[in-house]
Amino acid sequence: MCGAPAPRTSLPKTPSNNSRGKKVAKFTSSDRLLFTTAGDRLPSIVWCSGCRDGGKLVLCTICKCNAICSVCIEFGINDGVDNFKCPTCFMKESKNIPYPWKFQSCGAGRENWPKIDTSPLAIISIHLQGMTDSPSILTYHHLAPWLHGNLVLIDLMFNFDDPKNNFNSQMECMLHEFEEGQFKDWSRFLVIITTHSDPDTGFLHIAPGNTGSVPANELFAFIFQERFRNILQRQEKNKNILNLLSCGALSSLPSSRDAVKDLASEKLFDRVLCFSQPSFQPSFTHRFVMDLASNYFILDRINLIHILQEQQTLGAHTDVILFNPKTITTFHWTHPGARPMGNYTPDSIQCPACLLLKSTSPTSISQLPEGFNWCQGEDPTNGLERGAWISTVEAIVAKTSDDKMEVN
Ligand SMILES: [Zn+2]
Numbered sequence: 001m002c003g004a005p006a007p008r009t010s011l012p013k014t015p016s017n018n019s020r021g022k023k024v025a026k027f028t029s030s031d032r033l034l035f036t037t038a039g040d041r042l043p044s045i046v047w048c049s050g051c052r053d054g055g056k057l058v059l060c061t062i063c064k065c066n067a068i069c070s071v072c073i074e075f076g077i078n079d080g081v082d083n084f085k086c087p088t089c090f091m092k093e094s095k096n097i098p099y100p101w102k103f104q105s106c107g108a109g110r111e112n113w114p115k116i117d118t119s120p121l122a123i124i125s126i127h128l129q130g131m132t133d134s135p136s137i138l139t140y141h142h143l144a145p146w147l148h149g150n151l152v153l154i155d156l157m158f159n160f161d162d163p164k165n166n167f168n169s170q171m172e173c174m175l176h177e178f179e180e181g182q183f184k185d186w187s188r189f190l191v192i193i194t195t196h197s198d199p200d201t202g203f204l205h206i207a208p209g210n211t212g213s214v215p216a217n218e219l220f221a222f223i224f225q226e227r228f229r230n231i232l233q234r235q236e237k238n239k240n241i242l243n244l245l246s247c248g249a250l251s252s253l254p255s256s257r258d259a260v261k262d263l264a265s266e267k268l269f270d271r272v273l274c275f276s277q278p279s280f281q282p283s284f285t286h287r288f289v290m291d292l293a294s295n296y297f298i299l300d301r302i303n304l305i306h307i308l309q310e311q312q313t314l315g316a317h318t319d320v321i322l323f324n325p326k327t328i329t330t331f332h333w334t335h336p337g338a339r340p341m342g343n344y345t346p347d348s349i350q351c352p353a354c355l356l357l358k359s360t361s362p363t364s365i366s367q368l369p370e371g372f373n374w375c376q377g378e379d380p381t382n383g384l385e386r387g388a389w390i391s392t393v394e395a396i397v398a399k400t401s402d403d404k405m406e407v408n
C-alpha cells in the first residue's frame with residue numbers, strides 16, 4: 001500500500017575509514033545479483049543511422065557520431081569514403097544540392113538518421129526491500145539490444161531496520177567497480193530510487209512495512225556519499241538522470257521538495273524527475289522511464305515534451321516534475337473530455353445535474369490552471385485523443401552561503 005505514514009527513525013552510520021575491517025554484514029554475490037550485464041563491450045559507434053543494423057560502417061567526417069552502412073549506401077572504391085558526410089551534416093551545410101551518395105534503402109525507424117550513442121551506461125537502482133524495481137529492470141532490457149556489454153544494471157536494496165542490512169557493503173562493492181574494477185571510467189548514469197514517502201511528513205521510508213522513515217535530505221546524503229558523487233561528476237557537463245519513484249508527498253511537501261531542489265542544484269544530475277500522484281502506481285511509469293532512457297541516452301533526443309507527448313497513460317495518473325539545477329518544471333496532462341484545460345472535475349465522468357454517467361463532455365472550463373502554459377507545440381485542439389501537455393516553471397533561488405541569512 002502506497003503513501004502510508006511511518007515513524008521517524010534513523011539511518012545507520014556511513015562507513016568511515018576506521019570502521020573498515022570491523023564486523024559489518026558483508027554482501028556476498030550469492031545473496032542476490034548485484035550486477036547484471038551481458039555481451040561484448042562495444043565501440044562507441046556500432047549502429048547504422050539508416051537501417052539501425054550493424055555491418056560495415058562509414059563514419060561521418062563532420063559529426064563523427066553518425067555512421068551509414070554499406071547496405072544503405074553502396075560505397076564504391078573511390079566515392080568519398082574518406083570525406084563522407086552524413087545526411088544531417090550535409091543538409092546543414094548545403095541546401096538544395098544533390099547528395100553525393102545514393103541510398104539503396106529507406107530508414108528503418110521513426111526518426112531520420114538519428115545519433116545512436118553506444119557509449120557505456122550504468123543503470124543504478126536503489127530500492128526499498130519489498131518494492132519492485134521493475135522500471136529499472138525493464139529499462140535495462142529495453143536498452144540492452146543497443147548497448148550489449150556497454151550496459152550494466154546495478155541493484156542496491158535497502159532495509160535499514162534489519163541489523164543484517166548490508167547496504168553499505170553493496171554500495172562499497174559498486175563503488176569499487178567504478179573506481180578500479182570492471183566499470184572504471186564509465187561516466188553515464190541513470191539512477192532510480194524507489195521507496196515510499198510518508199504523506200504527512202514527506203519523509204522517505206527506509207524500512208519495509210511502514211516501520212521507519214527519515215527526511216529526504218538525510219537519505220540523499222547517506223546514498224550520495226563523496227565517492228559516489230565523484231563518480232557521478234566524472235563528466236564535466238554530465239548527462240545523468242535521477243528518477244525518484246515515490247508517492248507524491250516527496251515532491252509536494254515543502255521540506256522534502258526542498259531536499260530534492262538542493263540535490264538538483266548540486267549538479268550530480270542533469271535532470272531529477274519526481275511524480276506528484278499521492279497514490280503512486282509505479283507501473284504507470286514503466287513506458288516513460290524506458291522511453292526517456294532510450295531517447296536521452298541512445299538517440300540524444302533530450303527534449304522532454306517529445307517523450308511526454310506519447311505518455312497519456314502516465315499523464316492521466318500523475319504530473320511529472322522536472323528538477324534542473326536552476327528550475328523546477330511541472331508537466332501536467334490535459335484532455336478535452338477527461339481533463340478539460342488541465343482541470344480536475346468529476347463532471348468528466350458524471351453529469352453534476354442528472355448524475356448520468358459519461359453523459360456529456362464538460363465544455364464550460366476555458367481556463368488553464370493558474371501559472372500554466374501550453375508546452376512547445378501543444379494547444380487545446382492538438383492531440384485530441386492523446387491529450388496535450390501544459391507546464392509551469394519555478395526558478396530555484398540560489399541559497400546564500402550563510403544559512404542564517406536565508407529568508408524567503
Ligand atoms: Zn508509496
Ligand SMILES: [Zn+2]
Nearest residue numbers: 048051069072
Ligand atoms: Zn544501414
Ligand SMILES: [Zn+2]
Nearest residue numbers: 060063086089
Ligand atoms: Zn554527421
Ligand SMILES: [Zn+2]
Nearest residue numbers: 351353354355
Ligand atoms: Zn445531466
